[in-house]
Amino acid sequence: MIETMAGLAEAKQRVQKLRELLNHHNYRYYVLDSPEISDAEYDQLMRELQKLEDEYPELITPDSPTQRVGAAPLEAFGVVEHPQPLLSLANAFDDDELDAWYKRASNLLGGRQTDFVCELKMDGLAVALTYVNGLLEVGATRGDGFRGENITQNLKTVRSIPLSVSKDAPRRFEVRGEVYLPKAGLKKLNQEREKEGLPLFANPRNAAAGSVRQLDSRITAQRPLDIFIYGLGWAEGKAMPETHWEIMQYLRSLGFKINPNNALCKTLDEVKTYYKHWLDRLETLPYDVDGVVVKINRIAYQDELGYVGREPRWAIAYKFPATQGTTRLLDIGINVGRTGSLNPYAIMEPVQVGGVVIKQAALHNEEDIHRKDIRIGDWVIIQRAGEVIPEIVGPIPSRRTGKEEIFHMPKRCPVCGAEVIKPEGEAMHRCTNAACPAQALEKIKHFASRGAMDIEGVGEKLCQALFEAGMVKDAADLYYLTKGQLVNLERMADKSTTNVLKSIEASKERPLARVVFALGIPQIGSETADLLVEHFSSIDELAQAPMEKLLEIPSIGPKIADSVLAFFRQKENQRIIEKLRQAGVRLEEKKTKAKDLPLAGLEFVITGRLDVSPRPEAEVRIKALGGKAGSDVTRKTNYLVVGTDPGSKLARAQSLGTTILSEEEFLKMLKEAEGKSK
Numbered sequence: 001m002i003e004t005m006a007g008l009a010e011a012k013q014r015v016q017k018l019r020e021l022l023n024h025h026n027y028r029y030y031v032l033d034s035p036e037i038s039d040a041e042y043d044q045l046m047r048e049l050q051k052l053e054d055e056y057p058e059l060i061t062p063d064s065p066t067q068r069v070g071a072a073p074l075e076a077f078g079v080v081e082h083p084q085p086l087l088s089l090a091n092a093f094d095d096d097e098l099d100a101w102y103k104r105a106s107n108l109l110g111g112r113q114t115d116f117v118c119e120l121k122m123d124g125l126a127v128a129l130t131y132v133n134g135l136l137e138v139g140a141t142r143g144d145g146f147r148g149e150n151i152t153q154n155l156k157t158v159r160s161i162p163l164s165v166s167k168d169a170p171r172r173f174e175v176r177g178e179v180y181l182p183k184a185g186l187k188k189l190n191q192e193r194e195k196e197g198l199p200l201f202a203n204p205r206n207a208a209a210g211s212v213r214q215l216d217s218r219i220t221a222q223r224p225l226d227i228f229i230y231g232l233g234w235a236e237g238k239a240m241p242e243t244h245w246e247i248m249q250y251l252r253s254l255g256f257k258i259n260p261n262n263a264l265c266k267t268l269d270e271v272k273t274y275y276k277h278w279l280d281r282l283e284t285l286p287y288d289v290d291g292v293v294v295k296i297n298r299i300a301y302q303d304e305l306g307y308v309g310r311e312p313r314w315a316i317a318y319k320f321p322a323t324q325g326t327t328r329l330l331d332i333g334i335n336v337g338r339t340g341s342l343n344p345y346a347i348m349e350p351v352q353v354g355g356v357v358i359k360q361a362a363l364h365n366e367e368d369i370h371r372k373d374i375r376i377g378d379w380v381i382i383q384r385a386g387e388v389i390p391e392i393v394g395p396i397p398s399r400r401t402g403k404e405e406i407f408h409m410p411k412r413c414p415v416c417g418a419e420v421i422k423p424e425g426e427a428m429h430r431c432t433n434a435a436c437p438a439q440a441l442e443k444i445k446h447f448a449s450r451g452a453m454d455i456e457g458v459g460e461k462l463c464q465a466l467f468e469a470g471m472v473k474d475a476a477d478l479y480y481l482t483k484g485q486l487v488n489l490e491r492m493a494d495k496s497t498t499n500v501l502k503s504i505e506a507s508k509e510r511p512l513a514r515v516v517f518a519l520g521i522p523q524i525g526s527e528t529a530d531l532l533v534e535h536f537s538s539i540d541e542l543a544q545a546p547m548e549k550l551l552e553i554p555s556i557g558p559k560i561a562d563s564v565l566a567f568f569r570q571k572e573n574q575r576i577i578e579k580l581r582q583a584g585v586r587l588e589e590k591k592t593k594a595k596d597l598p599l600a601g602l603e604f605v606i607t608g609r610l611d612v613s614p615r616p617e618a619e620v621r622i623k624a625l626g627g628k629a630g631s632d633v634t635r636k637t638n639y640l641v642v643g644t645d646p647g648s649k650l651a652r653a654q655s656l657g658t659t660i661l662s663e664e665e666f667l668k669m670l671k672e673a674e675g676k677s678k
């Protein structure tokens with residue numbers, strides 16, 4: 001008996017210690033994004049706690065980190081009455097509407113000056129979290145604003161929601177925020193659903209809502225959900241700061257996750273600058289955002305302004321231009337790519353989405369079209385994100401008339417008429433004719449394109465004209481063009497022919513990795529081409545490399561190796577390489593010893609966005625000059641290059657005394673070094 005008592009007391013102590021540790025690491029990982037221990041070590045602590053709680057169930061408390069794992073299925077969600085309703089927001093779609101909102105508010109405030117808090121408007125699900133005596137008691141959805149669903153069990157699985165807060169917190173209070181699924185999480189979830197044949201989530205909000213409103217919280221626990229808290233609903237038993245901004249700082253100090261991109265703006269012009277800043281950088285955010293929420297900062301002013309209907313007068317959602325639209329799918333066209341793949345694309349009734357007219361969208365492959373159940377004639381939802389090619393999210397089945405047609409890949413190549421096959425295990429259909437003109441033309445276009453031989457003036461149109469005129473049948477023919485031939489082409493003046501011939505000539509000196517990439521060997525992108533060239537310093541060496549040699553290169557597997565072997569085995573490809581050699585295209589690497597290069601021994605780290613030379617390009621340039629491009633600032637780092645919106649690396653570099661370069665200084669240094677290495 002005495003022994004078990006001692007056991008219990010000891011267990012209790014250890015359980016407490018473990019909870020402290022787990023809460024601390026949980027906070028580091030999920031709220032600060034800055035873990036101090038590995039996932040495995042975290043799991044180890046969690047298992048130890050779980051074991052002790054199994055042994056001594058009397059030690060289990062509702063805020064124990066083990067309670068996040070997901071409990072048995074809920075019967076159904078209970079209803080939660082919101083003591084203060086969760087409201088919605090009025091929208092503004094341009095600066096004029098924002099001005100009008102402010103003018104109204106400012107008039108009501110009798111012209112008193114105010115500042116604003118700008119927050120990113122998360123595309124997720126609104127929730128309210130009530131804490132009583134420091135413990136999370138209820139988590140609820142917004143519902144109709146007055147009554148929501150009780151989803152406490154599910155919200156407990158969201159790691160960035162604290163299960164308990166410090167004793168200094170108000171005795172009872174409610175915070176509000178947006179639960180969301182980061183872009184990467186949504187992508188992964190949809191990939192898994194695709195494998196299981198389940199319908200895909202069309203947008204992050206659906207995915208977050210679908211995940212949080214699971215009857216079985218164990219499913220919720222598996223989704224990488226996250227939260228940003230954006231407001232205090234109400235608080236009892238403690239005075240709260242007088243501005244929204246300070247309240248957010250206070251909530252952050254209690255352990256809540258507040259978006260670090262929120263900003264305090266003094267004037268409406270600053271608000272507009274904030275909006276434009278993020279509109280240009282939506283792609284860089286790891287989550288989806290559909291606008292900026294602008295809030296009048298002073299709580300007393302908010303109270304004075306009050307509400308119209310269900311919308312506060314003290315806040316507005318300044319929306320970003322739409323990224324989704326609906327239109328009709330008129331037909332499905334096919335492009336034949338350079339490896340013979342048949343690439344379907346959507347031909348649609350033109351529609352404006354976010355100020356851009358869209359009439360075509362990528363469709364990937366037949367399986368994808370069938371999985372999404374897209375039929376010719378359907379009304380479809382389309383989506384564009386920044387500069388990427390628009391995509392069809394899915395059909396709108398309720399708008400079908402019955403006349404829609406199911407799409408099938410043609411049995412014959414639409415360009416050359418040869419048989420089309422779908423190789424085992426591949427998603428793409430392929431034309432079987434290696435001499436298919438479509439493939440030949442695409443190969444030439446690829447050869448001359450930017451990342452490849454980068455032949456200025458030889459774009460898609462000129463390639464097509466040269467190909468159709470029979471002057472260029474394969475990429476090597478470009479090097480045998482004459483002025484006489486070129487001037488005969490439409491729209492080729494004397495000057496442009498000279499320029500084209502000059503840039504073709506200049507391309508003969510491209511680095512070997514470019515040539516390897518330009519050849520268009522299936523599976524070989526520009527990075528793999530770089531890798532190959534690190535190990536083989538001429539085309540001949542590469543062409544003669546046996547399987548074992550290729551497989552010795554880290555990250556080159558049998559699939560890529562097979563593709564390389566098959567490519568160099570083909571007579572046609574050997575012939576093209578000979579023609580390139582005869583024309584004087586450099587087919588071997590210029591060897592400079594790394595230690596003789598101007599940046600040898602120097603390590604650079606880049607933080608923030610570079611305007612003139614984007615980061616990947618800058619890193620390639622550093623490496624080409626013998627330098628190293630690191631990802632973290634350490635004592636070994638010689639230079640930190642600071643672009644726009646630098647991250648925490650800047651502070652680290654400052655504390656280590658690392659030399660800091662502006663983008664301008666860095667470019668100057670590169671230019672000088674490049675001058676030296678020529």
Ligand code: IVH
Nearest residue numbers: 087088089119120121122126178230293312
């Ligand atoms: S404030 C009365 N701030 O937008 C103020 N809402 O249409 C109401 N949302 O359902 C909300 N990010 O879920 C606020 N930083 C943010 C927000 C935000 C997203 C959502 C919220 C609400 C909807 C309002």
